[in-house]
Amino acid sequence: MIFALDYNDTTPIYVQLRNCIVLAIGRGELQPGERIPTIRQLAEDVGVNPMTVSKAYTIMKNEGFIQVDRRHGAQISMEFPDHRGFHQRLESELRLYATEASLRGMDETSFMAMCQEIYRNIQYRPATGEIK
Amino acid sequence: MIFALDYNDTTPIYVQLRNCIVLAIGRGELQPGERIPTIRQLAEDVGVNPMTVSKAYTIMKNEGFIQVDRRHGAQISMEFPDHRGFHQRLESELRLYATEASLRGMDETSFMAMCQEIYRNIQYRPATGEIK
Amino acid sequence: MIFALDYNDTTPIYVQLRNCIVLAIGRGELQPGERIPTIRQLAEDVGVNPMTVSKAYTIMKNEGFIQVDRRHGAQISMEFPDHRGFHQRLESELRLYATEASLRGMDETSFMAMCQEIYRNIQYRPATGEIK
Amino acid sequence: MIFALDYNDTTPIYVQLRNCIVLAIGRGELQPGERIPTIRQLAEDVGVNPMTVSKAYTIMKNEGFIQVDRRHGAQISMEFPDHRGFHQRLESELRLYATEASLRGMDETSFMAMCQEIYRNIQYRPATGEIK
DNA sequence: GTGGTCTAGACCACG
DNA sequence: GTGGTCTAGACCACC
Secondary structure, three states, X not given: OOOOOOOOOOOOHXXXXXXXXXXXXXXXXXXXXXXXXXXXXXXXXXXOOHHHHHHHHHHHHHHOOEEEEOOOXXXXXXXXXXXXXXXXXXXXXXXXXXHHHHHOOOOHHHHHHHHHHHHHOOOOOOOOOOOO | OOOOOOXXXXXXXXXXXXXXXXXXXXXXXXXXXXXXXXXXXXXXXXXXXXXXXXXXXXXXXXXXXXXXXXXXXXEEOOOOOOOOOHHHHHHHHHHHHHHHHHHOOOOHHHHHHHHXXXXXXXXXXXXXXXXX | OOOOOOOOOOOOHHHXXXXXXXXXXXXXXOOOOOEEOOHHHHHHHHOOOHHHHHHHHHHHHHHOOEEEEOOOEEXXXXXXXXXXXXXXXXXXXXXXXXXXXXXXXXXXXXXXXXXXXXXXXXXXXXXXXXXX | OOOOOOOOOOOOHHHHHHXXXXXXXXXXXXXXXXXXXXXXXXXXXXXXXXXXXXXXXXXXXXXXOEEEEOOOEEEEOOXXXXXXXHXXXXXXXXXXXXXXXXXXXXXXXXXXXXXXHXXXXXXXXXXXXXXX
16 A cells, blocks of 8 residues: 655645545545555555554544454444534535635636536445435 | 634634635625735734734735735735646545545535535625726 | 836835836836936825835935936936946846746756846947947 | 855845755755755754744745655755746846846846856756656 | 744834 | 734644
């Protein structure tokens, strides 16, 4: 597993790791139930401090993205239940970005096209629930 | 002018201030060309150090949201030209949030409805006519 | 006489005024010996404080660009003798900009072409001394 | 690393620091990829407040001259991409200085000679080959 | 250890 | 009056 970390970015490394894994699930590269490397292994692979990976795993566990089993290491969760406050956080972030896009001249059509194109590019579909 | 600052949030105060002002423009509460408080005034209003407000004004000036006139303090820009790299930043942020929404079970219809509802709630519309 | 002042620029207004007049001489719009408006007149024309124009006139007088005569107001100098330290200042400023241009990928040919094109666009030629 | 700061100059210290570093890159004294002192170290070396150095680093980071790595401090960028508006700024500055030089009697030959001599003195050359 | 943020208070140039 | 700069010193998150 290899990730593109940007040390010049102010985003903390452990958040970048978390984002990379979430995006990898979205792209279908990581499947629900799939094992992910141990903390030490991943730390070595991407060349960061194990503490940093540990922090990333901890928040992903808290967010419900991964399951940590002492015997089997960690694996991607089988499903991702709604997380407290996610809906609200999503709304407030979307509002901020939509506002900036609008101010900078992006009209509704372009904005919606971008949203749709991005959403449809996501490979992951929930295992439960019908696919529309 | 009163803003809701969250000191428990790790987001720096000056970024929170910047976001509040961008959102206020989007809501139509701040009009292009309208004066905004002086650094000292806003600092006193929200109870922070003037340097913190100054930093917020500096980045908003660099981003093109406000103009700073040595004589009269600052005002909202008349137009907001595209900013270096905004489109790319928007895309990568949207992808991250869309992915997380999808993982948590939000289908395309719901996601698009949310995006549209948020965009349509923005009051600001770019000036497309002649200068009055 | 009308100048394009940029209040959003951090360059002091009186320096902007000074630069505008120097450039106007270079473009041939202001001729050596030509009268320029009184402080009050120019202040009214461009809409700034008379103190600001006064400051601009003072430095231009010190730099040798204008002559201030109590009876006739001010006028463009007939010649512009070398000013203490100008050569050194020119060199150090050119070095800074040339360096930045080089770092950003501008090669010698492009840089020299730009310098020549700019110099040849200057209309003013000294009254004394042969034209080569 | 030692810099010649001029406290009588109105140019802000952090801009002077920035200019010193840009010039040092141009002279080849600082190589792309090379580490530069930590904020605290440089602050101590030149005898200014760390916040002043921090501001210099921030603008150099924004301008693309350095990269800041949370782990190891800062280093000179490997390449210096074009910066928004630099070309235009260069042109307007060159025009102002070329005009003043012409007014003061510097003919085209002398001016071009000076430009060329300065450019050729720059040691830095953009990497055009493969990455070693 | 690093850079980033914030404060309190001072001084300055500008207009 | 304004914004801009600088200091001294503190605290924080990150690694």
